[in-house]
Amino acid sequence: MIFEAHGRSDPEVVKPICTISSANIIAFSSTTKLSDFDGDSWGGHVYICDLDTPWDSHHVTSTQSPITALEWDCEGKHLLVATSVGDVSVFGQRDYLLNDWMCLYTASFPGEFICKAILFHNGRRVVSVDKKVDSSATEKLQISRLTPTLRGFGNALVTPMALPVFMGGGDHLFFSDLHAPRSAIMGIACEGACVVTSTGLLCALVPPVTTSSEPPAGPSRTQTSILPPPQALTTMECLRATRDHIVAASFAHKNGNLLIATVCASPAINNMGSGRCVRCHLGSVRRSTTPAHAPHLAVQPLPSLYVTDDPGLPPSISWCIHEDGDCLLIGGAVLSLWKLMERAHHVHKLLAKGPVPGNTTSSGVQKPLDCFNTLAWQQMAIWSWETIGSGGGGGNAVCVSALRPSPPRALVATSRGVHLLYRDKLTHICSKQVVAGGGDILPVGTAAPKKAKYGTVIMNGSCATLCCVETSWNGGVAVVLDTHSQLHVYKVVQPCPDIPSPLYVQHFANGLEYALVAGYDYLDLLLALKPAAREPLYDRMTEWLSRQPVAFRQFYQSAWLNLRAALCRLMPNGQTRASELTSLQTLHSIWACVEAAVRPTELGEKGPLEALQSLLEDQPAAHIDLDKILVSLDAKELSCEPGTVCALRRVLERAADIALSLLAALSQHNLVLPSGQLHHHG
Known part of the structure; x- marks a missing residue:
């Protein structure tokens, strides 16, 4: 036994x-x-x-x-x-x-x-370009088409097991791109996982x-449940011919490939003493020539690194950037930052009588033959929570997470606290002791979690400790989970405590612009926003959108209404405005639903809505005669089945109620409109 x-x-x-x-x-x-x-x-x-x-x-x-x-x-x-x-x-x-x-x-x-x-990555990524403040969104935010992790139809010219060649040349790119034909890098992104x-x-x-x-x-819901x-x-x-016992791992995307970093369980003996071995690999997934077969999977090794740490402690590892990784954060007894860099080795001219392998630039140009470049891990920074004392909840790092956007920062969680650091130099910013139980006596500056799952516990007890930390995609909040599956959400300091107010508003405006174009939810940024900066940020975003092209404003109209309503809800005097924007968005949704269901009997280039819009655009705003415009419109019968009309009844009633409520609210604003004019949203 x-x-x-x-x-x-x-x-x-x-x-x-x-x-x-x-x-x-x-x-x-x-x-x-x-x-x-x-x-x-x-x-x-x-x-x-x-x-x-x-x-x-x-x-x-x-x-x-x-x-x-x-x-x-x-x-x-x-x-x-x-x-x-x-x-x-x-x-x-x-x-x-x-x-x-x-x-x-x-x-x-x-x-x-x-x-x-x-x-798998879908190959779509929004890149923020360093431009002037008053630049248009199309110049500051560019949608780049990267190589998907798994490409479908269109990459037949690529060898199924083709992998990038490791070369020198470049501060951040440590392996060269594939110089394949255009049809080889195109293709529909396929779904899957590794x-x-x-x-x-x-x-x-x-x-x-x-x-x-x-x-x-619809009707297939019952069938799929069975x-x-x-x-x-x-x-x-x-991953290797000699398989290791892995206790922690981390993934990152890189030019259509996968970067894998693994921490081995067995202690590693090197010139620095006992520690841990961290092995890195590059994985590539290519579709099979037969659609019904599984894809091809290839693995290529990257240089390994050794960390001096206690092998008995559970480690944590994370790539700094999940979409373009070249730095590793490794947590254990201490937190260390490692970067994969090029290391030059001089070669004697008598030994360099031909092309040296790996001695070319990313564009394929041969370098001088007196130097041979290899890849090696370089430790960039190290940090220990013993430097901040016991007030920050010291101990072993149970989880490490890197914030995705700039400025680059990192979060590390111990059993009793969370620490925020600058990622490049691992400089300490602040720490927060997390109360995982909710006892009667709480330390200064802490709050008990709401709706504790296991009731109140002793503050110094060991029944609930932190075990996981994650940051939002916009970097506004940090989510911490303890061993009782209780969530703790904290605001992340944005971006520096002593930043001037104009730069503070500009920083959040850049984040909201990126979230609006990339399709990310911006609630985490709004939660981290200072109350005094809400109204200036609203004015800043309104001014920013007014400078954009008409096509841009039309495309992001629905998302912009959402953002305006969310900003108005944060302001004490903006609740009425938020309600109006929400009603306007509901009317837009109903209008889109009705327009899709009801069509004119005479199909042509212009329907009633397009004809009305063209008539309004032809005349100046100050000389619009609504009577002449309504007379010039041709009445057309609408083709719609009785079943469609019945389905739209509740939607139309909802639209009528909202419209009447908005008209009734106009009396509170003491607006005097000339006869024959319509009230419209500005």
Whole structure:
């Protein structure tokens, strides 16, 4: 008989994890159901909640084994759930409902402990270019088309196992781009995911060809609840010929490939003494020539690094930038920053009588033959929380997270606190002690969590400690999860405490502009905004949109109405304005619904709405005669089936109620309109 005991610092003990999407939807796991106080439902349970209403959580799925990986895709539509026994499932919303989720496809790798996972990149990325303040949005924010992780039709000219060649030349790009034909880098982005296991396996899964990834709606809801989810196409590849025991891992996207960093469990002996070995790899996923077969998966090694640390402590690792990684944050007894850099080795001219391998620039130009460049990890900074004393909740780093936007910063969580640092030099900014229990006596400057799941606990007790930290996509808030699956949300200091007010407003304006164009939810930025800067920010954003081209304003009209309403809700005197904007947006939605359902019988280039708009544009605003315009419009019969009219009845009644409410509210503003004019929204 063999007995095995797991201590508190054992990395094999599965703890709750959390992640936040670009839509500010928080997904977190729990070993028991949230309503279970006795532990009868032990296993794996996944819940989601909106950042706006974190107390209203919704159940996604439950498993018999603990949850070890939770990941969102870059659009925030799909959620990947992996367990400690190798089960991987991808979920999506049904009918765009936050409280109704369904499994899109699933895969199983029996006996494999899933350490980390990532969903494929779709190849779309918004890049912020350093331009003048008064530059247009099309100049400051450019949508770049990157190579998707898995390309569909259109990349037939690329060899399935083609990988980038490691070369020199470049401060940030440590391997060259593929100089392939245009048809080789184009192609539709395919969906799928990659996972890394504790035994050193890299696994890829893609949905079957005959299955659509979009959740069905309508009558098929009952059918999909009975039928089992489709099985994904899977493929596996060893990271190394000699497989390692992996205790932590991290993924990042790089030019259509995947960067994998893994921490080995066995101690490494080097010239610095005992420590940990961190191995890095480059993975490439290419579609098979046969659509029904699994994709091809290739792995190429990158230089490894050794960290002096206690092998008995659970480590944490994270790439600094998830879409273009070249720096690693490694947490253990201390927090260290490592960067992959080029190292030059001089070669004697007698030994350099031909092209030296790896001695070319990124454009393929041969360098002088007196130098040979290799890649090596360089430690850039190191930080220990012992320097700030015991008030910041010191201890071992249980989780490390890097903020995505600029300025570059990093978050590290210990068992009792969260620390914010500048990422480049690991300079300490501030610390926050997190109360995970909610006892009667609280330290100064702390607050007990709302609706504690396990009741009040002793402050110095060990029943609830922090185990995971994540930052929002805009860098406005930090989400911390403890071992009782209690969420703690904190505002992140933006960007410096002593920044002048104009620069502070400009910083948030840049963040809102980026979120508006990229399609990210901006609630995290609004939560971190100072109350005194809300009205100047509203004026700044209104002025910014007025300078944009007409096509830009029309395309982002709905998103701009949302942003204006959200900013008005934050201002004490803006509640009426927010209500009006919400009603206007509802009218826009109803108008779009009715316009799509009702069409003129005579199909032509211009309908009634287009004809009215052209007549209004032809005449100056000061000389518009509404009587002549209405007479000049030709009456056309509308073709609409009786069933469509019945379906639109409630929508039209809603539109009429909103319009009458808006007209009734005009009397409060004491507006005097000349006869024959219409009231319109400015």
